[in-house]
Amino acid sequence: MSKKPSIPKGTRDFNPEEVSRRNYIFNAIKETFSLYGFQPIETPSFENSETLMGKYGEEGDRLIFKILNSGEKVKKADLISLEKGNLARFSSSLSEKALRYDLTVPFARYVVQHQNEITFPFKRYQIQPVWRADTPQKGRFREFFQCDADVVGSTSLWQEVEFVQLYDAVFSKLGLKGVTIKINNRKILSGIAETIGAEDKLIDFTVALDKLDKIGEEGVKKEMREKGISEDALQKLQPLFSFKGSNDEKLNSLNGLLGGSQLGIKGVEELKFITKNIETLGLQTASLEIDVTLARGLNYYTGAIFEVSAPAEVNMGSIGGGGRYDDLTGIFGLKDMSGVGISFGLDRIYLVLEELNLFPETVSENSKALFINFGEKEAMYAMKAITKLRNVGIKAELYPDATKMGKQMGYADKRNISFTVLAGEKEMESQSFTLKNMKSGEQSQVNFSELEVFLKS
Amino acid sequence: MSKKPSIPKGTRDFNPEEVSRRNYIFNAIKETFSLYGFQPIETPSFENSETLMGKYGEEGDRLIFKILNSGEKVKKADLISLEKGNLARFSSSLSEKALRYDLTVPFARYVVQHQNEITFPFKRYQIQPVWRADTPQKGRFREFFQCDADVVGSTSLWQEVEFVQLYDAVFSKLGLKGVTIKINNRKILSGIAETIGAEDKLIDFTVALDKLDKIGEEGVKKEMREKGISEDALQKLQPLFSFKGSNDEKLNSLNGLLGGSQLGIKGVEELKFITKNIETLGLQTASLEIDVTLARGLNYYTGAIFEVSAPAEVNMGSIGGGGRYDDLTGIFGLKDMSGVGISFGLDRIYLVLEELNLFPETVSENSKALFINFGEKEAMYAMKAITKLRNVGIKAELYPDATKMGKQMGYADKRNISFTVLAGEKEMESQSFTLKNMKSGEQSQVNFSELEVFLKS
Numbered sequence: 001m002s003k004k005p006s007i008p009k010g011t012r013d014f015n016p017e018e019v020s021r022r023n024y025i026f027n028a029i030k031e032t033f034s035l036y037g038f039q040p041i042e043t044p045s046f047e048n049s050e051t052l053m054g055k056y057g058e059e060g061d062r063l064i065f066k067i068l069n070s071g072e073k074v075k076k077a078d079l080i081s082l083e084k085g086n087l088a089r090f091s092s093s094l095s096e097k098a099l100r101y102d103l104t105v106p107f108a109r110y111v112v113q114h115q116n117e118i119t120f121p122f123k124r125y126q127i128q129p130v131w132r133a134d135t136p137q138k139g140r141f142r143e144f145f146q147c148d149a150d151v152v153g154s155t156s157l158w159q160e161v162e163f164v165q166l167y168d169a170v171f172s173k174l175g176l177k178g179v180t181i182k183i184n185n186r187k188i189l190s191g192i193a194e195t196i197g198a199e200d201k202l203i204d205f206t207v208a209l210d211k212l213d214k215i216g217e218e219g220v221k222k223e224m225r226e227k228g229i230s231e232d233a234l235q236k237l238q239p240l241f242s243f244k245g246s247n248d249e250k251l252n253s254l255n256g257l258l259g260g261s262q263l264g265i266k267g268v269e270e271l272k273f274i275t276k277n278i279e280t281l282g283l284q285t286a287s288l289e290i291d292v293t294l295a296r297g298l299n300y301y302t303g304a305i306f307e308v309s310a311p312a313e314v315n316m317g318s319i320g321g322g323g324r325y326d327d328l329t330g331i332f333g334l335k336d337m338s339g340v341g342i343s344f345g346l347d348r349i350y351l352v353l354e355e356l357n358l359f360p361e362t363v364s365e366n367s368k369a370l371f372i373n374f375g376e377k378e379a380m381y382a383m384k385a386i387t388k389l390r391n392v393g394i395k396a397e398l399y400p401d402a403t404k405m406g407k408q409m410g411y412a413d414k415r416n417i418s419f420t421v422l423a424g425e426k427e428m429e430s431q432s433f434t435l436k437n438m439k440s441g442e443q444s445q446v447n448f449s450e451l452e453v454f455l456k457s
Numbered sequence: 458m459s460k461k462p463s464i465p466k467g468t469r470d471f472n473p474e475e476v477s478r479r480n481y482i483f484n485a486i487k488e489t490f491s492l493y494g495f496q497p498i499e500t501p502s503f504e505n506s507e508t509l510m511g512k513y514g515e516e517g518d519r520l521i522f523k524i525l526n527s528g529e530k531v532k533k534a535d536l537i538s539l540e541k542g543n544l545a546r547f548s549s550s551l552s553e554k555a556l557r558y559d560l561t562v563p564f565a566r567y568v569v570q571h572q573n574e575i576t577f578p579f580k581r582y583q584i585q586p587v588w589r590a591d592t593p594q595k596g597r598f599r600e601f602f603q604c605d606a607d608v609v610g611s612t613s614l615w616q617e618v619e620f621v622q623l624y625d626a627v628f629s630k631l632g633l634k635g636v637t638i639k640i641n642n643r644k645i646l647s648g649i650a651e652t653i654g655a656e657d658k659l660i661d662f663t664v665a666l667d668k669l670d671k672i673g674e675e676g677v678k679k680e681m682r683e684k685g686i687s688e689d690a691l692q693k694l695q696p697l698f699s700f701k702g703s704n705d706e707k708l709n710s711l712n713g714l715l716g717g718s719q720l721g722i723k724g725v726e727e728l729k730f731i732t733k734n735i736e737t738l739g740l741q742t743a744s745l746e747i748d749v750t751l752a753r754g755l756n757y758y759t760g761a762i763f764e765v766s767a768p769a770e771v772n773m774g775s776i777g778g779g780g781r782y783d784d785l786t787g788i789f790g791l792k793d794m795s796g797v798g799i800s801f802g803l804d805r806i807y808l809v810l811e812e813l814n815l816f817p818e819t820v821s822e823n824s825k826a827l828f829i830n831f832g833e834k835e836a837m838y839a840m841k842a843i844t845k846l847r848n849v850g851i852k853a854e855l856y857p858d859a860t861k862m863g864k865q866m867g868y869a870d871k872r873n874i875s876f877t878v879l880a881g882e883k884e885m886e887s888q889s890f891t892l893k894n895m896k897s898g899e900q901s902q903v904n905f906s907e908l909e910v911f912l913k914s
Contacts, residue, residue, distance in 0.1 A: 003790070004569065004570060004789075004790070005505075005508055005566045005569055005570050005789045006505065006570065007500070007501050007504060007505065007508075007566075007570075008501065008503060008504065008505055008553075008554050011501030011502075011503065012501065013498065013499070013500050013501070013567055013570070013571065014498060014499040014500075015498060015571070015574070016496035016497055016498060016581070019496075019497040019498060019499055020496075020497065023497075034822040034852060035847050035850065035851075035852050036847065036852075036854065037824045037852065037853070037854030039473035039476075039477075039821075039822060039823070040473055040476040040477065040480075040822065041470065041471060041472060041473060041476060042470070042471040042476055043464070043470050043471075044464050044465065044468030044469065044470070044600055045468075045502065045556075045586060045588070045600055046465060046468065046588075046600075047464060047465065048462075048463065048464065048465055051462055051464075062527070062528065063527075065524055065525075065527070066524070066525040066527075067522055067523070067524060067525065067556075068522075068523040068524065068525045068548055068551055068552050070519070070520075070522070070523075070590040071519065071544065071590075072544065074539070074544055074547060074548055074551075075539070075544070077534070077539065077547075079536065082531070082532070082534065087528065087529065087531055087532070090531060090534075091525055091531055094525055094531075094551065095525050096465075097465050099502075099524075109462045109464075110470055112461065112462055113461060113462050113463065113464075113470070114470065114472070117472070119868060119871040119872055121857055121858075121868075123854075124473070129502060131502070131503075133527040133528075143501055143502055143503075151857070154857040154858050155858075156830075156857030156858045158830075158836060158840070158855060158857050159857050161840070162855075165844065169847070277837065277840070280837065280841075281837075281840060281841065281844050282844075332461075332462045333460070333461070364496075365491040365496060365497065366496070367494045373613075373615075379615060380734065380737065380738075383615070383618070383734070383738060384737075384738065387622065387738055387739075390492050390493065390626070393492065394492075395491060395492050395493075395494065396494070397493065397494030397580075398615060398619075400578055400608070400611040400613030400615050400616050401578075401611055401612075401613045411576060411578075414576040415576055
């Protein structure tokens, strides 16, 4: 006897309830993407290695799952590199394809490859799994879905406005109130770095600032000092650490702080366009908040930066994020293609909805009624009714075997099917059905039309 | 400048129209699965190698995509096997995980692993991609979706009856009339082999018989002779080559042909149960036809065998298939778990619907209206209307830039958006909108409620 089988660490099986709940979230996101004019594309699960390698930094290259060449091709193994301990090169000699690491690089590849068929501005969404050879831990998986929407080919800030509305629309639809959409602008971060004379340390500066929530003012300052940012610069930064008030007030302080930085002022103007127009249009349940510490560690953002926080009562961190990038497709040779996009964190949204009990009971795709099987003749009587019910869209099923009634009732119970239908000789004679409510135990005798009306409701 | 990027051979990008059309088919299948009481599960894209290897024969093992171990693990490369030319063993030493080759083995693994949480009979469906390192050719890909529904844990033939109904329901829903559901029974094939004294050559016998459509009577006989089936046996087989008439007539001839084979008679009885009950229940647009040459080359079927043919006017071959297997989960140590299942061939169904022009025009998730952008003030006026339209589920979008009208109109045209909405100073003053039909060129001035009613229809 073989031992009980298992799945690779960091991967998951999803049972029917989990699939239904995940689909509930996917559908809310998809419907909203579509409502906002985004159209779906799909790309292959694996890409040519050269498409992915070198796009995510050294760490990223290590975390990309490589596909072993098939058949004779493995003979080309570069054994000299193996001997020398150059494992990356050895691995490359064995692999020409790799699993998608995110949806952004494949999207850039798609845009460049299909640029002549695409109508720009191109509004696309993409919901597909990605794979990372990361160390699995709570909430971090080796296979997980990303849900991205991007527009490429226009620099209009109305798109940022719409993305804020879109976040609000999705979370409102999911019943998740009190979400905070934090917004910042890379130009402001650059402007601040410029003003304090630390342009060359922009990355160090933003990485440290990004940690304000976690390590506090003193921690951030310590890290900045270690990275060589001067006391004088830290002095100038002081207002950032006590940045409060309405979005308008924050924009005003920023104007002061940024002094003469043209780039910084441009960032403030962009932010102002977004916050002002969102204020006019209104949001359903979310709020939009300027957060100058928001950097998302991502080097490729050039304008707006978004991050969505779950309501304060759940301790979950970011459930979505995105921003404006000015040169996404440059890596594949297509220059000057500005884009802006956002992403939803499915797994975390799932945990938040679960914790707050926000999944509707009707999410699961369960049958409305189980017909009890009393034998061949009775089963045919039941199947005729079931066939008619299915034709009008009512989910019903027959217990396949004419086994003990207790077992059949137990099945309905475990499957959480609310009603059973009993039809034996007596019912067949009077062309009726006995309908039993599995919760209350109540029974009533009905004809077919009554059954249909009842189960439809 | 880098060269234009591409994707691995045998894989595909799907553009918005293709994704929408594929989803149209997926949704018809999913809704019907669900209507029949099947519930969705999902399994990881990759499994532990030992779960997959050895389950699909030697050829299958070669076609499984293996994932290269990450980091230091590649040091364990078995160089001696490489030297000896044992490439399979060399590859195994570099890989512990492999991409899903079909949905059946992962399903068996799922059932065994989760047997204590599952309520049997377990009706599950699964729609996920699979990967095969096959030589790509027209209609054969290295990444493609499978759509499977199976029941495990019951031997009831009502399930076979329901699968016939299910096929009919899906293809009727897709508007694909004239589909033929062919049915056979492995027990009949075994019975015939027994009767002609060729039990030990059952596989050779069925593989040859399966080719009747392609190579004709003489071809089949030639192949059988080559495999050592006697002239006497071929003589007894003769009625099979001119097997005609209604299902009832075929069942009668089979009874004659099978003589004393108990197993064969059992198969005939099973077939009779299915055809008789389907006749009573009726089908919407498909027909059910006994085909004793149907073997599907698959060794694990033990009872019913299904195959669905597209309407005769399209030259496509099988668009679905399945059958009963008595020991699916035995490979993972769980015995006596009978199952029966069917599968839909998405890519071929797509081609058939395309060829017969059966995709509804409304399949694509396109916006109903594009609002022309005349500048910041006008864009805000438009965005207010768009926001309200989206709140009631109407897909509308704003052209992001206040660029030339011709360009914006051209965009609507290329994106196939049927209506544009123009709102400049004049419309803003009178709180109205100019609605333009992009096909007819017709224009009319409407207020917001009129616009909403119009776009909703």
